[in-house]
Amino acid sequence: MMNLAKLDFVALDITGKNYLTWAMDTKIHLEAGNLGETIKEENSAFSQDRAKAMIFIHCHLDEGLKSEYLTIKDPLVLWKALRNRYNHQKTMILPRARYEWTHLRIQDFKSVAEYNSAMFRISS
Incomplete structure (x- = not known):
């Protein structure tokens, strides 16, 4: 065990x-x-x-x-x-995360790894 x-x-x-x-x-x-x-x-x-x-x-x-x-x-x-x-953090963090998710674009990053990192940061 x-x-x-x-x-x-x-x-x-x-x-x-x-x-x-x-x-x-x-x-x-x-x-x-x-x-x-x-x-x-x-x-x-x-x-x-x-x-x-x-x-x-x-x-x-x-x-x-x-x-x-x-x-x-x-x-x-x-x-x-x-x-x-x-x-109360849910009410503060969630709108910001939704905004970042909506405006997340792969062309704003130099590599796919940076994009994935940003995506996982937002989702967590």
């Missing part, structure tokens, strides 16, 4: 620039560890599972965020607080 601890990912930056990927990675890792229920509404997770989820989430936060949310003990409350703080 593979070791999930080796599949680490980047901690959430205090600026929140990587929030969308961090949230997806965190959710997937919690689900893989049977802790996904801890960040859902009306959950019936055991206190042990909540503690494990908090440890996991805290390990993947920037030091500034750790100190800011130090008093929160419930992973659902922390999840909601971070979502309220950073989830």
Whole structure:
């Protein structure tokens, strides 16, 4: 069986620039560890599972965020607080990405590799 601890990912930056990927990675890792229920509404997770989820989430936060949310003990409350703080990025990033996608032209690049790089950057 593979070791999930080796599949680490980047901690959430205090600026929140990587929030969308961090949230997806965190959710997937919690689900893989049977802790996904801890960040859902009306959950019936055991206190042990909540503690494990908090440890996991805290390990993947920037030091500034750790100190800011130090008093929160419930992973659902922390999840909601971070979502309220950073989830507005979808409304800011999506229109810009759509604009860039609409105006993406291969003739604006010197090589196909540069074009592919720009295309993958926009789609991510």
